[in-house]
Every structure is written in structure tokens, then in C-alpha cells.
Amino acid sequence: MGCSVNHAQLSQVEKVLGVIISKGWLGELAQRISAAGMKLVADEFKTETDPYGKPWAPLKRERTRNRHARLRAAAAGRKVKGQKILQDTGRMKNSVGAAPRGFTARLVIPTWYAAVHQNGSAKIPQRMMLPNGDLPDRWRRVFEKESNLLLAQKMELR
Numbered sequence: 001m002g003c004s005v006n007h008a009q010l011s012q013v014e015k016v017l018g019v020i021i022s023k024g025w026l027g028e029l030a031q032r033i034s035a036a037g038m039k040l041v042a043d044e045f046k047t048e049t050d051p052y053g054k055p056w057a058p059l060k061r062e063r064t065r066n067r068h069a070r071l072r073a074a075a076a077g078r079k080v081k082g083q084k085i086l087q088d089t090g091r092m093k094n095s096v097g098a099a100p101r102g103f104t105a106r107l108v109i110p111t112w113y114a115a116v117h118q119n120g121s122a123k124i125p126q127r128m129m130l131p132n133g134d135l136p137d138r139w140r141r142v143f144e145k146e147s148n149l150l151l152a153q154k155m156e157l158r
Contacts, residue, residue: 020147020150020151025154026103027102028150029105029146030102030103030104031100032149033100033105033146033147034099034105034106034107035098036142036143036145036146037098037105037107037139038096038097038098038107040138040139041107041109041129041130042093042096044129045084045093048085048086050127050128051128051130051136051138051139052128052131052136053136053138054128056086056125057085057125057126057127058085059083059085085127086117086127091111092111092113092114092117095110095111095114096129097109105143107130109129109130114129117129118130118132
């Protein structure tokens with residue numbers, strides 16, 4: 001499962017992109033935007049919200065192994081943490097990666113079950129991790145910031 005952002009679609013930064021494209025810096029921008037996207041997805045796992053700010057659906061029940069671990073921690077006098085949504089083993093959260101290709105920024109979550117959570121199913125509620133359709137305002141602002149930073153750094157070197 002993945003998400004792609006074509007830089008030509010970011011209308012707010014057309015002027016900045018024009019300079020970046022003319023100077024041949026688009027590949028570097030794709031890498032920076034992919035890395036920024038990884039940070040945005042990590043923030044979503046922390047806040048348990050989708051890219052548009054909507055909270056993920058709560059868990060319907062606690063897994064038996066998690067309940068037993070919580071009871072063991074309490075019995076041992078350790079701090080008991082609440083259960084995190086989509087973070088049972090941490091595999092999906094830790095598998096989020098950047099895979100820019102050419103001039104396109106790409107984010108990937110290569111676990112087989114990521115698509116089920118992204119889109120939802122009859123039994124599993126949708127818990128979106130990557131934008132679906134329009135780019136959220138927060139993501140757009142971060143990508144614009146990365147574009148402006150690249151331009152400022154490159155122009156300063158000249």
C-alpha cells in the first residue's frame with residue numbers, strides 16, 4: 001500500500017517549484033517530501049488520528065495477550081500503559097518508508113494488512129494512515145515548507 005504526491009499538483013508552490021524544476025532540484029525535493037511524509041505518518045500513529053485530523057475508531061476489545069501483559073505489569077508494580085490503536089506489535093508503524101521515484105515523492109507501508117486498515121472492511125473500521133484524494137492542509141503546509149527550505153538553501157549556496 002502506498003501514497004504518491006506529484007509535485008505538479010501542489011498549486012500553492014508553483015512559483016517555487018518553477019525555480020526548483022528549472023535548476024534540476026526536483027529529485028532532491030521528492031526525497032525531502034518523502035521524508036517529511038514519514039514524519040507526518042509517525043505523528044498520526046502518536047496521536048491516533050488520520051491525515052485529516054479525524055480520530056481513529058477505538059478498539060472494540062482488548063486482546064487476551066495484552067490484557068495478561070497489563071495484569072503482569074500491574075502485579076510487578078510497573079506503570080501500566082493504555083493500549084494503542086494499530087500498534088499491537090509495532091510492525092506496521094515501523095514499516096512506514098519513503099520510496100521516492102524520480103520526481104515523485106512516495107510513502108509506502110508494506111505490510112499486507114495496511115490496506116485493510118486504510119480502507120476498512122466489513123469487520124474492521126477504517127483507520128486511514130495516508131491521504132486519500134485531496135492533500136490535507138497540514139500535509140500541504142509541511143510540503144510547502146520543504147520546498148521553500150530547499151529553495152532557500154540552494155539559492156544561499158549560489
